[in-house]
Amino acid sequence: MAGWGREIVTLQCGHYSNFVGTHIWNIQESTFLYDENPAAVVSKEINHDVLYREGRTMTGAVTYTPRLVTIDLKGSLNTLKAEGVLYDYHTMEDIKWEGDVTLHQEKAARKNQFLSDLDTQGMQPHVKEEGTSNMDSQSSRESDTAEFKGQVPPVQVSPGQQQESKQAKVYSLDESIDVWSDFLHGHLHPKTVMVIKHHSHDSDVDPFGLYTKGRSLMGKRDVAEDIENRLHFFVEECDHLQGFQVLVDFCDGFGGLGASLIESLADEYRGKGIMAVGVAPGSFSSSTLAMDNHRLINSVLSFDKLSEQSSLFLPLSLASSLWRKVGLPVKFQNVHYKPSLAYHTSAILASSLDTATLPYRVAEEPISLSVLTEALGNLGRKVSMLSTSFPLPFPNRGYLASVFGNYTQRPPWIPLTPHTHEGTAQPFAQSVVIRGVPAGRIHAPGRQPQNALESCRSVNEMLRCYLTGMYPRTLSSGLCINQPLKTAAPFPHIFDPRMSQEGFMEQWQRREEEAVESLPMMTSLQTSPAAQEMLTHLVKEGSKVDIRKCHGYFEDGLERDEYIETLNRLEALAHCYELCA
Template identity: 45%
Template structure:
């Protein structure tokens, strides 16, 4: 069966945080030797990754990705990557006096230093011309640093990650990085903080031609392109940038699915009127423009609320994360994204991205909510069914979409369960808490389908089960409580301090439900309070009053698609 490829676009600094964790998680699940296989191949990595060659003929495997960020956001990462001999500085001849300004090299953290050591060892294996020097011969056994890359060494990177490239484990193609030179990362004098600034960047012909060239490069090498993933910051200028790209994709690749995950940090600047106004106004424009031009639009954040005041970070029973660290929060969202996307990345199955988006966006419902149980609570002695039943009347997952709560009767949902061993599916005999109908199931997939149909009888349910758990080895952050074992089970005894968590079972649900109305209505209510005439920086950026009123009307219209008697507050 031929691969149905997807091209991914990461638009914005936080989107690149999420994406970096996502690519790291996927790379962690690669199997390099037949001996390491635990069963039949489950994931077709060619959907999101591409195979290529370096100038020396060495095979490479890199994400089919374009990552967009501002100038000064890469730290030690070279714009052209490290796989190819591109970007070498040429000798500059100048007859006049020259003032030479040297900048200090960026200090790499412990993880990146170890990564360099591993790559140096791998290069010595590829180029055996170093064999004359006995100190340079490759070892036949795995080195300590190579083992570290598979989770055996624990890194504490909380204080040494400032940008997403500080924990990037995979190589990127030279065509993957796109830097917006018009603005500088974390520049308070000229912040990239308005939707209209993002759209204005791509009104420049040269800027638009450059990003189009990168998109075409990845698209044209696909045999059967099924669509695009877009991870997009939606509370700043990247919302406008991403919306402009979505317009381009809609015009040029009309029949291809476009799934947009609009992401935002759990903690953002909230100390001034401008901070709060930007967050609300930008979100309204992004929901309108981005939502209408996407096949499916999924807002994601660990913040409970984003509008008038930043809400407290979401609580998860077995996570101890720091909401102020993008390195932590983006890791949780990436694990959710990796699990949600499994149905159309499965090996040998015909589900496609368009199947998901078309099922959800009927009747104008282009916005979906996402929920996760991470890790899914399995005890060493317990079963999947017992964990489900322990939630009683409450769904077994938690919302990752701000202003959206759990819903007991969604219109549509795609549910994924991964990492539950078959022998832990259910008991052979019914108990007072477990219906006999569930003990008669012969597989995890059968249990999931029965649970969904019995719990959500009015919902169009789609279920997917995967054998392998979610890999969370280094450099994934230490966000799990001490009750989570290294293999992801919930134990009474604390995990030792020198032992990390390597994999966890997980469950996600992507839903179209009436609670989305709460998001649209609350955003409309807050955005309507602004007299746009008083926000001169928006008017100076090209915003007109009529355009703002039309955007608010569009947000209201979108919300009406989800309005039911139970969703009216």
């Protein structure tokens, strides 16, 4: 099948990046298919081998884990073991010591109900038995993952068909999630989780809040070698590595660490695509003048280096503005989330990223990461933006034709990139993905077509028609996926009670024991003149800071001339987005 052997390695650099990443892996694992009937034909739209790898434990059990390196600080894992449980070597049993032993026992962290239930179900790797049915490679790998995780493989049903499978359990996790591992569904490879012991998570004594602290870490031999060894493990087993997708917290010290890491990737893996995604929470628990200045300086330095060294840089946050003053949270129709909860905001960002990255993860006719980033980052416009319809706003009993018909003056999506807005200016280029529209929800049956949209006979045809009408001067590509976004547990419950389990608005409310299990969605990953407003605002605010009064940066090697040159480069970058007369 087209698309095999086009591997991508993912890196998550920072605590909030790991929140976003955890939701992404949960979403993707919920889409794994398992065909119990070898004669059945199961359509697999997504090639999971792009991001996942197959392996075996010491006992020969098959595993399927993300090709992933996560980086976080000491104290950020809670109940998760950094080395995981798939390859448990029990090294303590081999230690021989005849002297006195002093035992220091630490109270075990308490697991929430979701993690406890996973343990009860028995999260053990599946051992493929002899005589099993003959399935294709991806189906085999996916079934291994589904079984060792103890999950029931999702069943695709047609619109209106009742699903007879057992009702999925509904969890209320808002008060029981402190760190990203508290809602991690699947297993990770032992090479995945890297804990930096030089700094502690949420430390008041030595906070990891400065870009330069992260940059200095890459100069430490033990840190650099650990990252390099983990990366090489995943890269060297790839047949045709196409590049990297890197999530980075750009508002704190991880901005410096992530920028240095991407610079190293660009130097060592020339010609490979690097999609850098900068993320920031929707709100911050505490704020002082010093913290605001640090967040601003970190953003200036991160935006410059991440855009310079990557193939494309995509900054994301649910805060409408971030720097001198954190703005109001982005609002979504029929979604009620808490901006203060990283568990909520990261779920929305992850859903949009999972959808927007489908063009290089689909099984049929994918485009490469390099082609996508080059098309969007043309003419030096390497800072992109992402907009989302979360979910696609279907009216009650409505159809896709009516959705598009309601948005002829403005698009049906909302920007997730701070300091940007959907104005009247046409994007330079965009990659649009629509997913989860059932065949019966395209247009009203038997109705005489009233316009060009209603004359379309497929989602793909209707999307092309809509983009041509809305963006006649934009280089647009469109992708249609039948599979909706999966929002099964542990996805947070943030949807209007009148939304059905399939993500469509109804006249009645769901029962309390029911959760929204999937959504129709639409995203636009685009290069737009709106990025100029964001960059100009960043330069303006960054120029107001007296860097000489921020002593911590100078102690870690930042010079005033370097900061001024950084502002000048960002100002030049902003000019790349000016519209030609």
